[in-house]
Amino acid sequence: MPRTLVDKIWDAHVVRSIASGQDVVYIDRHLIHEVTSPQAFDEIAARGLELFRPNQIIATADHNVPTLNQHLPIAEPLSRSQVDKLTENCQKYGIELYGLGHQRQGIVHVIGPELGLTQPGLTMVCGDSHTSTHGAFGAIAFGIGTSQVAQVMASQCLLLTRPKRMRVAVEGDLRPGVTAKDLILYIIAQLGTGGATGYFVEYAGSAVRSLSMEGRMTVCNMSIEMGARGGLIAPDATTFAYVEGRPFAPKGQAWNNAVAYWETLYSDEDAVFDAEFVYDAADITPMITYGTNPGMGIPLTGNVPSQVPDAEAESFDKSLKYMGFERGESLLGKQIDYVFIGSCTNSRIEDLRTVAAYVQGKHKAGHVEAIIVPGSKQVEQQAIAEGIDKILAEAGFELREPGCSACLAMNEDKIPAGKYCVATSNRNFEGRQGPGSRTLLASPLVAAITAVQGRIVDITQYLN
Amino acid sequence: MEKFQTLHTTGRPLPLENVDTDQIIPARFLKATTREGFGENLFRDWRYNADGSPKADFVLNNPRYSGQILVAGKNFGCGSSREHAAWALYDAGFRTVISSYFADIFRGNALNTGLLPLQVSDEVLARLLAAIEADPTLELVVDLPAQTLAVPAWGETFSFAIDPYKKECLINGYDDIDFLVNQKSAIEAYEQQRAWTW
Numbered sequence: 001m002p003r004t005l006v007d008k009i010w011d012a013h014v015v016r017s018i019a020s021g022q023d024v025v026y027i028d029r030h031l032i033h034e035v036t037s038p039q040a041f042d043e044i045a046a047r048g049l050e051l052f053r054p055n056q057i058i059a060t061a062d063h064n065v066p067t068l069n070q071h072l073p074i075a076e077p078l079s080r081s082q083v084d085k086l087t088e089n090c091q092k093y094g095i096e097l098y099g100l101g102h103q104r105q106g107i108v109h110v111i112g113p114e115l116g117l118t119q120p121g122l123t124m125v126c127g128d129s130h131t132s133t134h135g136a137f138g139a140i141a142f143g144i145g146t147s148q149v150a151q152v153m154a155s156q157c158l159l160l161t162r163p164k165r166m167r168v169a170v171e172g173d174l175r176p177g178v179t180a181k182d183l184i185l186y187i188i189a190q191l192g193t194g195g196a197t198g199y200f201v202e203y204a205g206s207a208v209r210s211l212s213m214e215g216r217m218t219v220c221n222m223s224i225e226m227g228a229r230g231g232l233i234a235p236d237a238t239t240f241a242y243v244e245g246r247p248f249a250p251k252g253q254a255w256n257n258a259v260a261y262w263e264t265l266y267s268d269e270d271a272v273f274d275a276e277f278v279y280d281a282a283d284i285t286p287m288i289t290y291g292t293n294p295g296m297g298i299p300l301t302g303n304v305p306s307q308v309p310d311a312e313a314e315s316f317d318k319s320l321k322y323m324g325f326e327r328g329e330s331l332l333g334k335q336i337d338y339v340f341i342g343s344c345t346n347s348r349i350e351d352l353r354t355v356a357a358y359v360q361g362k363h364k365a366g367h368v369e370a371i372i373v374p375g376s377k378q379v380e381q382q383a384i385a386e387g388i389d390k391i392l393a394e395a396g397f398e399l400r401e402p403g404c405s406a407c408l409a410m411n412e413d414k415i416p417a418g419k420y421c422v423a424t425s426n427r428n429f430e431g432r433q434g435p436g437s438r439t440l441l442a443s444p445l446v447a448a449i450t451a452v453q454g455r456i457v458d459i460t461q462y463l464n
Numbered sequence: 465m466e467k468f469q470t471l472h473t474t475g476r477p478l479p480l481e482n483v484d485t486d487q488i489i490p491a492r493f494l495k496a497t498t499r500e501g502f503g504e505n506l507f508r509d510w511r512y513n514a515d516g517s518p519k520a521d522f523v524l525n526n527p528r529y530s531g532q533i534l535v536a537g538k539n540f541g542c543g544s545s546r547e548h549a550a551w552a553l554y555d556a557g558f559r560t561v562i563s564s565y566f567a568d569i570f571r572g573n574a575l576n577t578g579l580l581p582l583q584v585s586d587e588v589l590a591r592l593l594a595a596i597e598a599d600p601t602l603e604l605v606v607d608l609p610a611q612t613l614a615v616p617a618w619g620e621t622f623s624f625a626i627d628p629y630k631k632e633c634l635i636n637g638y639d640d641i642d643f644l645v646n647q648k649s650a651i652e653a654y655e656q657q658r659a660w661t662w
């Protein structure tokens with residue numbers, strides 16, 4: 001019987017099925033961080049359990065860490081205690097930890113791929129909804145709650161209902177200035193913030209195939225923003241080339257065996273999806289969000305909708321009031337206070353290169369604060385090796401040290417109340433970047449151009 | 465986990481769609497390393513002003529409303545996977561959330577916390593929200609074994625769906641960890657026979 005990619009990987013990980021329909025699904029890799037793990041470790045200890053496969057867990061400190069002076073002890077006491085707790089737990093249970101100051105430290109979804117931990121055909125989980133990022137390699141990867149973190153620690157398995165499958169194909173060539181971020185913001189705007197709830201989404205089509213691994217990660221990262229459990233892309237030569245040679249990638253004969261298996265990981269031609277959508281790449285233009293959920297996206301040159309269904313009116317108007325926008329208006333010309341380039345969506349070396357290539361020889365607008373936070377120590381070092389740090393500094397951008405930073409404002413990096421921030425992250429929820437902050441999601445290219453212009457512009461007029 | 469059987473209570477209306485877990489519990493309150501005390505910061509930025517004074521118009525501050533059921537708009541609990549959102553609702557005294565649609569991860573987290581996500585149709589949700597706003601004493605009866613939500617004042621009972629395994633867990637206060645730990649021999653056997661060990 002023809003099977004979808006999700007089914008192939010799922011089937012290969014079913015330990016057994018139970019009468020009420022769930023599967024005991026084996027988890028190959030478990031990523032943990034300081035925020036969603038402490039209560040899981042407590043749960044394990046309280047029940048007198050051991051960790052079943054500690055060598056399949058990798059830990060990093062990212063959500064809470066400062067992005068300045070990482071060589072000093074963390075100043076904020078609660079953040080420090082959470083990071084200390086992670087260190088303590090990792091020592092106690094023998095878990096590999098890439099903590100602050102470690103050469104491999106970084107945002108959990110950036111380091112997994114760059115270390116080669118993320119590979120086609122694997123099942124991966126993390127107590128973080130953007131675990132969907134790893135699906136870019138053709139893996140089943142999804143976010144879990146803390147109770148499930150404890151379950152995986154105790155058994156390396158989860159009890160799960162098989163998800164529905166959706167395929168979203170984007171065909172054709174992306175226009176100049178249109179990036180992976182625009183592609184996914186476009187898809188989310190089409191399907192809505194809950195449009196893929198209950199599904200695993202396979203992204204396909206020539207526009208998706210032509211994306212780099214960084215671009216594919218950006219796309220899969222935001223699957224959760226339309227409610228999907230995860231997103232994935234069938235692995236291909238681009239994927240194999242990215243994985244090869246990374247520290248945890250298979251080597252020698254094992255590599256050949258792995259690739260032979262990975263080459264079988266695609267949806268069979270006649271595989272049936274529960275839902276299918278096809279979009280034309282030519283219809284996608286640079287995007288931006290105007291509201292307080294990631295589904296509220298429009299082309300940069302478009303207008304805020306003037307009509308919404310009655311049932312949505314109260315939420316819609318609350319959202320516009322929060323953002324300080326009106327129904328039907330254009331965002332062009334709006335002055336911006338902050339630009340944040342970072343997060344597990346867009347903080348990889350390719351993103352930093354895009355920004356540097358644009359801002360080289362230019363300077364940010366005087367009233368804009370522009371912060372760039374690399375996704376990992378390795379990205380930071382690569383940027384320095386390529387001289388990107390100098391280009392950014394000359395353009396008035398501040399290059400910080402790695403972490404989640406102003407994506408969720410758990411550390412000191414916050415956008416003040418009422419201020420507008422064009423951000424390359426994934427969530428524009430109320431207060432996400434600090435109480436009262438107003439977030440407009442966009443691509444790194446849009447963010448870079450906005451920083452230089454100081455206001456929202458039609459970027460296609462400003463491309464180098 | 466506490467057992468859940470039936471609930472006789474009133475509801476508190478939150479007629480907003482796409483309530484995300486960042487609103488339920490903002491990230492800056494996720495620094496605790498234990499599960500307790502999150503209720504205090506439930507809906508923090510909707511519930512309190514920056515100076516800590518309560519916002520009079522928010523439902524949790526409105527003395528008209530009480531009860532252990534939150535009745536909220538479509539796609540409740542979207543966004544971040546933080547289980548702290550379910551803990552905060554539970555800690556603040558809620559035992560059920562009624563909505564016409566729940567985000568996946570929130571639904572799972574709620575069930576693992578002993579908080580029942582009870583899904584009704586858009587139409588029933590709209591009627592409930594309007595009726596509670598008109599009469600905050602409207603009695604609601606949740607019967608988990610029977611999978612029903614009754615509104616005695618209307619003389620109506622609505623059935624709701626729940627995964628049979630999760631239903632048993634909730635009724636008995638069990639969670640998946642007990643089940644999974646008992647699967648060890650099957651899991652070890654699986655590890656032995658995996659095809660792609662390289």
Ligand code: SF4
Nearest residue numbers: 130343344404407408
């Ligand atoms: S960068 Fe943002 S979205 Fe990504 S893991 Fe960190 S907090 Fe979550």
